[in-house]
Amino acid sequence: MSKTALVVGVGSALACALLWTGCSDFGVKPVAKAKEVQKPAAAFSLNGAVGQPMPGFSLKDANGQMVRPADYKGKVVLLDFWATWCGPCKIEIPWFIDMERQFKDQGFAVLGVSMDEDGWSAIKPYVQNMKMNYRILLGNDDVSTAYGGLDSLPTTLLIDRQGKIASVHVGVTMGKEEFKNAIVQLLNAPHDRASAVDSGSALALLTRPSAR
Amino acid sequence: MKAELQPGFHVNSNMPGDDYLIPIKLTWNKDPLEAEQVTYPKPQMEKLSFSPKPISVYTGSFEIGTRFKAPESAMPGMAFMNGKLRYQACNNKECLPPRTVDVRVTLDIQ
Numbered sequence A: 001m002s003k004t005a006l007v008v009g010v011g012s013a014l015a016c017a018l019l020w021t022g023c024s025d026f027g028v029k030p031v032a033k034a035k036e037v038q039k040p041a042a043a044f045s046l047n048g049a050v051g052q053p054m055p056g057f058s059l060k061d062a063n064g065q066m067v068r069p070a071d072y073k074g075k076v077v078l079l080d081f082w083a084t085w086c087g088p089c090k091i092e093i094p095w096f097i098d099m100e101r102q103f104k105d106q107g108f109a110v111l112g113v114s115m116d117e118d119g120w121s122a123i124k125p126y127v128q129n130m131k132m133n134y135r136i137l138l139g140n141d142d143v144s145t146a147y148g149g150l151d152s153l154p155t156t157l158l159i160d161r162q163g164k165i166a167s168v169h170v171g172v173t174m175g176k177e178e179f180k181n182a183i184v185q186l187l188n189a190p191h192d193r194a195s196a197v198d199s200g201s202a203l204a205l206l207t208r209p210s211a212r
Numbered sequence B: 001m002k003a004e005l006q007p008g009f010h011v012n013s014n015m016p017g018d019d020y021l022i023p024i025k026l027t028w029n030k031d032p033l034e035a036e037q038v039t040y041p042k043p044q045m046e047k048l049s050f051s052p053k054p055i056s057v058y059t060g061s062f063e064i065g066t067r068f069k070a071p072e073s074a075m076p077g078m079a080f081m082n083g084k085l086r087y088q089a090c091n092n093k094e095c096l097p098p099r100t101v102d103v104r105v106t107l108d109i110q
Helices: A013-018 A089-106 A120-130 A141-146 A176-188
Strands: A006-009 A076-082 A108-114 A135-138 A155-159 A165-170 A205-207 B002-005 B010-012 B025-028 B034-039 B044-046 B055-059 B061-063 B065-069 B077-087 B099-109
Touching: A006 B099, A076 A089, A076 A176, A089 A108, A089 A120, A089 A176, A120 A135, A155 A176, A165 A176, B002 B055, B025 B034, B025 B065
Parallel strands: A076 A108, A108 A135, A165 A205
Antiparallel strands: A006 B002, A076 A155, A155 A165, B002 B061, B010 B055, B025 B077, B034 B065, B044 B055, B077 B099
């Protein structure tokens, strides 16, 4: 389900019918009730995603090379959906830079999937300015759908060496050290077993912040 | 045009002061009236955890005004003006995708 933060009113019932949401907030009913369209159920939801195989994708990196999850089989992956316009994403990016540097030789990789509609012309200067040392992919509607719609950013997933989702974080929900602990746990897990992040050592499952 | 944000969320003002931030923008179709001027409210400068400097935002309820001009050929009576409002909302921990919503005003041309 799409999330909304802004309700717009222009004092017109017809206007209300055109609004994205929230007509009832103004006590104005639409002149004509729109025919309801049943949307197909999402094939994947972040709720209950822990333990599921990471959904596939085929996305290009900054060099034009096609990247797929299979390319990272056997590695622990931090898959981060972000955008240049996302302020909170800026909190985590320096952490991920540090984690890429610290853990890459142990079979770890950060993959940053940018959801910038303006594409590489917006992304590349930002990546250079932030000194992002990990692989950046250009996202699209297909990957957004594959990962449950990506209602908000950042959305970060930790993937174990078997390609299974170990934890999901919508918004900035964990501190740097908690992320590191979770990564170390996955790196040290037996290679032949999928693992969810132990909630005793780090936040597990689906976590999201409450609005302030 | 009145807008109301959910508690905890902000939208960037029309001049956010950072090239990467998506400004709020109200635009109108060209007919039947001309939108001469769109007036945005005075923003708040808010210091948020992800920004080293305060950013220019709107929170809570706010109004965006538009001055319309009718051409000489405009017929008196009721008229609709259709437009679009583009915005992007965040709180201090997450951001919602940019949105463009249709807006419409009813005007009485005299």
